[in-house]
Amino acid sequence: MSSLKIGLTELLQVSTGVFSIGTFGLVLNRKNILLAIMSIELLLLAVNFNFMLFSIYLDDLYGSVFIILVLTIAASESALGLAILTLYYKEKHSIELKAIKTNKFKI
Helix, strand or coil, X not given: CCCCCCCXXXXXXXXXHXXXXXXXXXXXXXXXXXXXXXHHHHHXXXXXXXXXXXXXXXCCCHHHXXXXXXXXXXXXXXXXXXXXXXXXXXXXXXXXXXXXXXXXCCC
16 A cells, blocks of 8 residues: 655645635626635635645744634634625625625615
8 A cells, every 4th residue: 555645846736726716716706796705715715725834844833823813814804794795785685796886885
């Protein structure tokens, strides 16, 4: 039985793939706010994965501390974005980006 070893290069390729999917989702999405928020979360996930990889590779704890910081910011960004999206849906009955034309938004 042979053991399968996955190196740093392969894991960085996975992280690059996730980052690319998030970037394409953000660039190509012109209709849905929820998909834009999910694409931003994919970008932050790929960044955290890179920090984790280099933290393990360099045997350094600073990457792990920074991961906690980025996860905290990502969680608050998601909560705030979904709260704004909920209020917007109650007002306009749509979550399309085309519907956002003005700054006159009543809460």
